Amino acid sequence: MRRFLGMVLFAICVPLSMVLLGRAVYWLVAGAEYLATSLGAPPTYGAAIANVILLMLVFVMTTAALLTIGERKWSAMIQNRIGPNRIRVFGNSAGGIFFLAADALKMLTKENINPSQRSRVLYELAPMAAFAPSFALFAVVPVGPAVDSVVNGVRTTVALQVANIDAGLLFVFGIASLAVYGTALAGWASNSKLAILGGVRASSQMISYEVSLGLALVGSMMAYQSLRLEEMVRAQGQLLWGFLPALGFFLQPVGLLVFFVSAFAETKRTPFDLPEGESEIVGYFVEYPGMKFGMLFLAEFIEVVVLAAITAAIFFGGWHPVLFEGWLRENLSPIWFASVCAGAFLTKVLLLCWLQLIVRWTLPRFRFDQIQKLCWKVLLPVALANVFITGALILVDPSLELLGLVGLVEIAAMAVITAAVSRKVEVPAHAHAAAAAVAGH
Template sequence: MTETLTNPVLTLLRLIPGVETLSDGMQVLLSGFLAGVILFAFIAVFALYAVYLERKVAGHVQDRLGPMEVGWHGLLQTIADAIKLLNKEDFAPKDVDTKLFTLAPFLVFMTALSVFVVFPYDSQVSIANLNIGIFYVIAISSIAVPAVIMAGWSSNNKWSLFGAMRSAAQIVSYEIPVGLSIICVIMVVGHMGMQEIVEFQGGGFWKWVIFRSFPFNFIAFFIFFLGSLAEVNRTPFDLPEAESELVAGFMTEYSGMRWAFFFLAEYGNMLAVGLVGAALFLGGWQPPFEFLSFVPGWLWFILKALVLIFVQIWLRWTLPRLRVDQLMYVCWKVLVPFAFVCIIGVGLWEVLT
């Protein structure tokens, strides 16, 4: 409780006159609401420009220019798209299970949003500094699986069901190598709180977890990156959407703002995965060199995450989609054994030094 009461959102909230007179519980409730609004705005703005980045990268990889018309070099293109989506009719097909159909996009987005609570945006700045931070991230992101199945099942559509099944199988499978690679980090740091993990990596880039107990954590980072790619359903692991086979997977029947919420969740997950990767392996808000510490920590954190996101996009426009059996092969026969080897290697390293 004391930790929650000292969070930055609450201090922000206390700037409003009259809030101090409210009870503690009320203040926490209000700060939670405020945090939700701030995170939503953050993710929405990020998603707008991530889509723009995605389209630009796609364009230049294919020797095109990408969006160029709306705004300078198409900077306002995604805003125009979002306005179009907002104006669309709130439409549900006749035979869908209306309750689940309407609930699913918000549940998916909720999981994407609530992960952001524990990230260490700067030293001493995180909305809730849980001592089991990374465990919380893994746990919360699992809620996306039932939400996606809800979307696929309630749509009453074969494509949707296929997509949802694939997505569930994929996310559940890939959580294992991701979890194992995170264990490698936790073994080095000895703590599960995100803030502690980042603080552990201070003092130059060679102190980052990715370069600890070389090469085991280095491999663990790649396992984490590949696994997280699969968890957020991006190419080459975008079988749940697979627009050339399944129309749009579990999103097939969705349109307008409900579809936009799926989309927002997808890009929010991209950012979340990038931020987790940056915090766990690349030193979070720590600068790569001591003399660069004048640059604010949150900027380092976002920059590192953006690099990872750029690589995700780059990979998307480079690689074709995997087949289902290949997907499972990569997970169970390659990533999981390698992750176990990494755990053993890190453990031996930590014991011997």
């Protein structure tokens, strides 16, 4: 009961704190714009720098680091364990948050063992090559809506997005495909048989899944008529039949499924953790000590956050709070409404991270050939079919209502299929031993 109340409290506190965080970020970005204008630069420069620091460094980094602890705690709850609680400050373990500092300290102070036959430059480069692209992906994610304001006498907008580039989604695909270099290089450069197996697995898996990853989003691009994530998010604010928000979840359920699975494969976590495969080949980072391993490890968690952010932006309405949106818009000042929107987005990101943790701690791992089969024989045809069907439906009815209707039917069909498949139970044949009785005891 105490734990339940704690969880309810937690569930209330998280969105509230996210809203306050959003408010703080808006304030800081506006402050940076003020600073930029006082220095004679355009206000957007200040906004971009502030966004890079606040969103990418502070939010993504902090969330990813906290996810390492959250994963331990949540997996403990799944597994009927207590979880990290050994490090206490004033007798309080605070849900294991202090392990963050302990882990960082441990990794930084570990002996720096370098395999003697490594390829030195690539070996040192690999953790960075794995770390940086997943970070950069967050640049195009719109965290909150743009708010018009007057800063230092200049009319400008304050937006929580690092870069609103035209080729938003193409940037996502391009940068996401760079992430493979880190793992492949780590496997190859460390000159270990197990590591190279991991590296080869990683490169083939990630390159395969990029295809379905890209195709899964084509439907959304067509539906929202844009490549900019910011515009895709805004388009999800419209209502179908006057009540149903045009979320990607309703319009593109198949696309969501394919995208989520493919992106999961890109993060290289169970059930797609073949490059790691800790019980088979130990992983592509087997030869990395200390913080170099830490960077490869943290890159995975950053990918989790970024994947959650992109999924939330394209399929779950981005910063639209969805519930009571009209009421909130009318009754709050623009800046507070924007803060609520940012809070809603960050909460969605956290929920999707949480969903990934559940999947990771529930499912076993695929085999190498099955992963390729899933990609090329299931996800790719499904994504292609989704592209054609979506295109046809938009051609027939540009108001998206037909697409929404088909989407709802698809959701219902998926639910029915899932329920039907999970019913079948297999019982092994029973037989009394017919073997001839042997003279026994």
